[in-house]
Amino acid sequence: MLFNSYQFIFFFLPIVLIGFFVLGKRDKNTAALVWLVACSLFFYSWWNPIYLLLMLFSILFNYLFGIILTKEDCGEKKRKYYLITGVALNIGLLGYFKYTNFFIDQINLAFDLSFHVEKILLPLAISFFTFQQIAYLVDAYRRELKENNLLRYCLFVTFFPQLIAGPIVHHKEMLPQFKFAGIYQANARHIAIGLSIFAIGLFKKIVFADNMAIHATPVFGAAEQYAVLTLFEAWGGALAYTAQLYFDFSGYSDMAIGLAYLIGIKIPINFNSPYKSTSIIEFWRRWHMTLSRFLRDYLYFALGGNRKGNTRRYVNLFLTMVIGGIWHGAGWTFVIWGALHGSYLMINHSWRKLRFGILNWNTDVGFVEMAVARFLTLLAVIIGWVYFRAESIGGANHMLLTMFGFYGVSLPSALQALIPNGFANYLIEMGIVFNGMFSGGSVIGAAGVNFGDSIKWILLLMLIAISAPNSQQLISRDQASSQHILAKYPTIFGIIMGAILFYVFINLQQEAEFLYFNF
């Protein structure tokens, strides 16, 4: 069941909320939690009930390991053994479902063998609930757990708003909230804010992200077949995917945050205008923030962080990002994407060290430097997304080579008449042809995409991504009166929100899956 489906919005969600608040009103808080867990399990089993057993198994063994790890009378050595076993079990489960086929393929390729393993279907959300539970085990080992109630633990893992694609929540920020009496009572403020954030997320997904997919998909498909693309088509496809991924995933995260807020549960924000970043370091503080936090706290620090000298720090950074890449999917494209970002971070840290430490340029960052930094950051991110999106390294390379003019540059034919002959001839000698910016080549043409018409939408959405306020900024307190903006102007914002909900409703017909469901 997708958040952007009629079943979810008009049946599942109202039933969940009514059941929860009715039980809450009768002071049956435990029953309300049971109801929420049951609904979350139903929500998960909608895709494939078989995998429900797998998730329940995962919850149970992690919970038991958590209890053992927090036992006072358990010796350090034993606890370490249980931690390693627990983490290994989690990683083993994830590895089996996510990487077995890939691993066998690589063995076959490397040693010219022909082992055959049936295609193993990836259980939905396994990457997310595995990470959440690894964090739980590590913190249990560190004796940072405050409670071990099975029901609340179940809800922490299965809570439907964040179950499928995050945000990756931390037990410390979730478990205590289930104890607040306030969440069990319907609260107009929670519902108003939750509904608004959900509606904005839905709008981003349906109106922005899904409309970008029709531009990105055929271009990447064409690149995969090594079809001839023009430079502008390749850039159009890359930018369209850059916008699609952002609006899709941040839209999903907004919806998750909004849904949780309907019952007063606050889950952490996952995006903070990442394309406004002026460095890759900043980008990772703004993009998929809960994953970055997990990788930093449980991987980078575990590898030693920056405590063992500069070289180790860079190696750790690189390894962390490569593993982060592999977490996204079993494929060399994800390894390259992770390695690229690892390299970016190494360069970024080195530059900072050089600029502030060695050259001592402690001057304020000026407009030009800021603009250049933003541009370079975005460019680096877009290059990374090409590998992230492509199905093969060859396809990604073909796309990038086209984007950077290695297969020629074709300009609008009308331009030739507008520029002096000499200059036009010079450009032609340089290898530039005047044959139109968009070939509408057979593969893209067959998909019905006319890039000449669509490029303005791609640019508009990129402009929104790099300059407009984000969801948190839109739905916030009024700075002057410190009153919430929805409470200050309830009629105007009510009509606006009604219009947004109406608009997304009439666009709901084409339910498109969220990109991060694949990871």
Added chain:
Amino acid sequence: MNPMRKFIIVTFFSGCFFLAGHLLPLIFVDPLNISQAELTDNEFYIREMRFQSAGIINKLDFDSVIIGSSMAENFLPQTAADILGGKFVNLSLSGSLLSERKVVLEHLFRKKKISKVLISLDGITNIQRNRGIPLDSWSYLYNDSYYDDFTVYLTRKFSPYLSCHSALKKPISNFIFGNCPNEKIRNNVENLTEWQSDPDQNSRFGGVDSWVKHKKNQQIDASIKKINRSIVKTAERTEAYTKQSERIIYDIDEFIENISPLILEQSNTQFILFFPPYSVYHHAVTKELEPNIYNQYLDVVKSLVAEVSQYPNADIYWFQDEGFSNDIENYKDLTHYHQNISNLLLRNISQGRSKMTNENHLDLLNEFEKQVSNVDLMTLANALNKIN
């Protein structure tokens, strides 16, 4: 009142208000003619046949159907009726796969007794296209339930068609619902699918000069680029085509899964299947650029003849040996032929000519291969580029 509560109430009622404003006129006007009640007169039909065919099946009286892709859109129902007999409608779905046509045909057979079905044998592909219209977004119009058909109006897709109805005052409806997409409607079913009368499409026929005149048209642009690529010496081609050759496009299983069961079940219906006669230049370009796909096409033709020969109520037709496919004047791009050709196909079918059988198909294909080998792509390319 608590301002947050006020916000929720205003949101709810304004949302309902907008939705009612959207839904009620659509249900009343019913541009797809889904309703069995006649609230307003049918003034037009929408050319998006994946959606419109359901209404036509619900409301109109006919006993024979043409269902193909754009290759079958130019068959006029009355012409088909005059030549082949029966009462025809054309329900061809543009760019359709066989699996999509199966959805419509299954519904049609549940609703009506059908004597003839004319099907173009294109879309025999296992490639799921990125274009467009997911099956889920329209297939419910063809299930057993009548009431879920109206959920089609929950989308904004059909709002602009309200402005096409005479009951609604134009300036106001244009402002509220958007301008009527005149190019997507027709006043009667007779010429609902045909595109020959469209001046833009019509003007592209006539040969090299017409192609050059319309070279910015996407279909012609893609055709010229393909032809130009195909004349580059093989050795100079990029590795692109090596990779492309791994693609499987023509796949007999698509036919066996989607159409064969219908032929078997509907033993009283005559199935007339035909390979659309693309220009011979199309085949020559494919052979040059994607030899693997050209060979797949030949294999699928052979397999289809063998498959169809099992069924007494189905015949398969092949027109590639007719001289017209050598003449670019008959085509608006590499594949789409003139309506005159469509009429010629109907006449050939009615006379039993051009039937492809187990006995003659190898000869016809040998002839076809010779025809393709003799194509002079260089001359065509030079002619197009010279004027270009």
